[in-house]
Amino acid sequence: MNDDSRYAQVISLLQEIAPEVEPEELVRDQPLRRQVDLDSMDWLNFLIGLHRAFGVDIPESDYGRLVTLDDVVGYLRRKAG
Amino acid sequence: MIEFTLPALGADMEQGKLLEWKVKPGDAVARGQVVAVVDTSKAAVDVEIWQAGTVAELLVQPGETVPVGTVLARLRAPGEKVPEGPARRRISPAARQRAAALGVDAESLPGSGPEGAVTLADVERAGAEKPSPAPAPERMPDMRQAIGAAMSRSKREIPHYYLSEPIPMGRAQSWLDAFNAGRALPERLLMAVLPIKAVALALKRFPELNGFYRNGTFEAGSGIHVGVAIALRQGGLVAPALHDAADKPLPALMQALSDLVQRARSASLRSSELSDPTVTVTNLGEQGVESVFGVIYPPQVALVGFGRVSPQPWVEQGVVMPMPVMRATLSADHRVSDGHRGALFLAEVRERLQHPETL
Known part of the structure; x- marks a missing residue:
């Protein structure tokens, strides 16, 4: 899987939780939760979506490394290959 | 008879729009069963019934907006017999609903329909004779x-x-x-x-x-x-x-x-x-x-x-x-x-x- 398809899949998971998200308006290197109104329940559901779609486990201690869309995609690239 | 009324789903609800019946006349319902879907100003809500029985008649049709407390359906309690004979007045569902809205007792009206049935027109006539309060202002379902x-x-x-x-x-x-x-x-x-x-x-x-x-x-x-x-x-x-x-x-x-x-x-x-x-x-x-x-x-x-x-x-x-x-x-x-x-x-x-x- 290449990064383009990772971005596409991550954004589509995000849209399941926040249907109002416009992909072209997301700035990839800016904090995601500042751009999209996600509370901790939304965030957990987003991570559960990533866990199911990419087969990665995301320990709570890694949450702090997943701030921007770039962070999320980079994390998935390293963990899911 | 059990009357199933539109419940108040929170202090801010005054009326609701029936979207869908999940049951039909003759269906047995259990306590806690979802029987209807009602749109409040906030959301579509699955409405449960809290008494078991058998649906006798549905009085409100999908698409109608009615105030909280309106009888939506009548049910026979377990063991209750289907009423028979002339004791029961024939009242069309529309007439019954309109009567409830107007505060008219449909049971006591003379009926002009077939077999003396009380029709919508009978109710409207009675309603016009009755001094009616000013209609409530239409509220945006917002x-x-x-x-x-x-x-x-x-x-x-x-x-x-x-x-x-x-x-x-x-x-x-x-x-x-x-x-x-x-x-x-x-x-x-x-x-x-x-x-x-x-x-x-x-x-x-x-x-x-x-x-x-x-x-x-x-x-x-x-x-x-x-x-x-x-x-x-x-x-x-x-x-x-x-x-x-x-x-x-x-x-x-x-x-x-x-x-x-x-x-x-x-x-x-x-x-x-x-x-x-x-x-x-x-x-x-x-x-x-x-x-x-x-x-x-x-x-x-x-x-x-x-x-x-x-x-x-x-x-x-x-x-x-x-x-x-x-x-x-x-x-x-x-x-x-x-x-x-x-x-x-x-x-x-x-x-x-x-x-x-x-x-």
Whole structure:
């Protein structure tokens, strides 16, 4: 899987939780939760979506490394290959 | 005959639009079964029935908007015979509905239809003869207006008092970190469930904060059903019930909360979830505020608010240490409780959160 398809899949998971998200308006290197109104329940559901779609486990201690869309995609690239 | 009426699904609901019947005449229904879908100004709600029986007739058709309390259907109680003979007046469903709206007794009207049936025209005639009150102004089925109406009523009728208490969350945070560390994502808990459980447990000892103030008296809640304020993505909020929150272990409570949030946002709540909350909890800490002094949702008598958990200097046994602190607030109804009991309640919530393993 290449990064383009990772971005596409991550954004589509995000849209399941926040249907109002416009992909072209997301700035990839800016904090995601500042751009999209996600509370901790939304965030957990987003991570559960990533866990199911990419087969990665995301320990709570890694949450702090997943701030921007770039962070999320980079994390998935390293963990899911 | 059992009359199934449109329930009030919260203080801000005056009318509802029937979207769909889930049953038809002749169907047997069980207690708790979803029988209809009704659109309130907030959401489409699955409406449950609380008596078993057999559907005799459906009186309101999908698409009709009717006031709270309107008879939507009649059911025969278990064992009740199908009525026969001339005792029963023939009244068309439309006539019956119109009669209810006009406040006319359809049973007593002369009928001009076949076999003396009371028709819509008979009812209209009777209604025209009866001096009628001015029609209620048409209300926009708008969530903002509904919230405004409920909150205006609250501020007009409920003498609120407010208390605030900082709660050290170090133990709760460490316990939660350890609990989540060994678990896969779907089994993890959010911090939000701990305060909800602490409130529910504390309410067992403070029944005067759990229930309803109606018709000039307080009725203690029959259970502890915590209404959780959930912001909707399109704006506005709902506060449906986590039923029997004090009796649910944390993982079950987390599951129930997650399910409730999802269904609140996809507009598939059940009527009991909207009408049953005996208290409300609102958590605005995620938005970054330190504390929230909420407006009580009538006819409830208390609302507990939680702000963000943030590190602060804290003194324990004479030693200053950094401590994650969360501010809890109580808005309560002075007609039912006073600040002394309210303060003891918040102290109990704080104490419960110092022993997260017992929640």
